[in-house]
Amino acid sequence: MASVLIKNAQIITMNAGEEILEGDLYIENDRIMQVGGDLGYAADQIIDAKNKTVIPGFIQTHIHLCQTLFRGQADDLELMDWLQKKIWPLEAAHDEESSYYSAMLGLGELIQSGTTTIVDMETVNHTDAAFQAMAESGIRCLSGKVMMDMGENVPDLLVEDTTKSIQQSVDLLEKWHQYDNGRIQYAFCPRFVVSCTEELLTAVRDLSKHYQVKVHTHASENRGEIQIVEMQRGMRNVVYLDQIGLANENLILAHCVWLDDEEKRIIKERGVKMSHCPGSNLKLASGIAEVPDMLDRDVNVSLGADGAPCNNNLDMFNEMRLASLIQKPHLGPTHMDARTVFRMATIGGARAVGMENEIGSIEVGKKADLAILDLYKFHTYPSSDVDPISRIVYSATRADVDTTIINGKVVMEKGEVKTVDKDI
Numbered sequence: 318m319a320s321v322l323i324k325n326a327q328i329i330t331m332n333a334g335e336e337i338l339e340g341d342l343y344i345e346n347d348r349i350m351q352v353g354g355d356l357g358y359a360a361d362q363i364i365d366a367k368n369k370t371v372i373p374g375f376i377q378t379h380i381h382l383c384q385t386l387f388r389g390q391a392d393d394l395e396l397m398d399w400l401q402k403k404i405w406p407l408e409a410a411h412d413e414e415s416s417y418y419s420a421m422l423g424l425g426e427l428i429q430s431g432t433t434t435i436v437d438m439e440t441v442n443h444t445d446a447a448f449q450a451m452a453e454s455g456i457r458c459l460s461g462k463v464m465m466d467m468g469e470n471v472p473d474l475l476v477e478d479t480t481k482s483i484q485q486s487v488d489l490l491e492k493w494h495q496y497d498n499g500r501i502q503y504a505f506c507p508r509f510v511v512s513c514t515e516e517l518l519t520a521v522r523d524l525s526k527h528y529q530v531k532v533h534t535h536a537s538e539n540r541g542e543i544q545i546v547e548m549q550r551g552m553r554n555v556v557y558l559d560q561i562g563l564a565n566e567n568l569i570l571a572h573c574v575w576l577d578d579e580e581k582r583i584i585k586e587r588g589v590k591m592s593h594c595p596g597s598n599l600k601l602a603s604g605i606a607e608v609p610d611m612l613d614r615d616v617n618v619s620l621g622a623d624g625a626p627c628n629n630n631l632d633m634f635n636e637m638r639l640a641s642l643i644q645k646p647h648l649g650p651t652h653m654d655a656r657t658v659f660r661m662a663t664i665g666g667a668r669a670v671g672m673e674n675e676i677g678s679i680e681v682g683k684k685a686d687l688a689i690l691d692l693y694k695f696h697t698y699p700s701s702d703v704d705p706i707s708r709i710v711y712s713a714t715r716a717d718v719d720t721t722i723i724n725g726k727v728v729m730e731k732g733e734v735k736t737v738d739k740d741i
């Protein structure tokens with residue numbers, strides 16, 4: 318048994334009452350055992366968190382680790398140009414080694430900035446190497462190889478035979494799903510409607526039901542993309558996904574910038590999980606998603622940084638801040654307040670991956686996935702007048718994260734990321 322005791326902290330629980338407590342937090346193995354109060358000093362590892370703030374680890378529901386190495390190589394383009402001219406040729410050029418290091422580079426950055434769970438999408442090839450990196454890093458993740466069996470201007474190396482794409486996905490699922498006691502899960506990743514045949518999408522629907530795993534894809538990100546789908550399928554993205562039977566509570570849908578009323582209604586009625594990527598939507602000039610409207614409709618909205626080149630940053634602090642700020646000019650300053658976006662970054666992400674009873678808040682019995690922030694290091698001073706959640710959303714950066722804990726293991730301390738799993 319391994320135990321960790323965090324002493325004298327401010328604890329932002331994000332439990333049902335969204336309580337902020339003072340005191341200690343005790344972890345045994347991978348679970349939170351006690352929260353708050355003075356818990357004494359018996360533990361294998363004691364962390365003094367005086368004047369520090371413990372938060373639930375961030376859950377990012379849309380990431381492309383395979384794109385981390387392409388940061389800066391695809392700037393100032395819009396989606397379809399960006400994919401065709403830059404991203405697809407770069408993905409096609411990946412080999413096993415570059416896939417592993419691209420993942421490791423992204424994972425280091427995510428863990429340093431307090432992200433403890435990701436929903437990732439790899440490229441067509443070398444996904445096994447990326448899973449290897451995810452296993453070693455200690456991150457909690459849902460990931461899978463991208464599937465794309467048609468498309469204009471997709472390099473030959475990325476256009477798959479439908480049967481092979483499905484077989485390779487199932488092989489990876491059988492190797493990695495539920496690895497390390499469920500820390501790693503497989504998710505099917507058809508890239509987007511534009512690059513997938515109906516045969517592929519139908520197979521994904523059946524396999525995701527059979528294996529009880531999530532489906533992670535992009536939809537309605539950009540007006541050009543929507544036009545292509547309308548030409549190909551004669552209808553809009555979400556209507557088409559619904560017709561296939563993919564619009565259900567196990568679907569994580571990235572972007573959803575340009576939804577019409579019918580698509581919004583389908584997302585709500587079917588329990589589809591929306592992943593909002595404000596940084597990427599701004600940089601690729603995709604648009605501003607109608608998140609306040611989706612929240613009013615009681616749709617679960619979580620956050621993701623997308624890939625490094627669509628954002629230049631994998632930092633959840635950035636996404637929270639942007640998710641709030643981009644709505645304020647037209648809705649007014651009290652809309653998309655700090656608590657709303659912090660909820661999207663934590664418990665909202667947990668709901669998206671169907672793990673709200675395991676992660677997303679600091680509660681007894683949940684997995685110990687946490688970050689310890691030192692908010693007084695650089696830019697502020699202790700004051701009971703300042704709401705700590707507001708302080709985090711509007712002013713914190715990755716440099717404020719002192720420690721990241723996943724599954725009860727310290728995976729980052731003072732900027733240094735530790736490899737947790739070398740025996741694979």
Ligand code: GUN
Nearest residue numbers: 508509535538597623627
């Ligand atoms: N749509 C299809 N593929 C991609 C991708 O790699 N990134 C983004 N942002 N959108 C996509």
Ligand code: FE
Nearest residue numbers: 535571623624
């Ligand atoms: Fe994406």
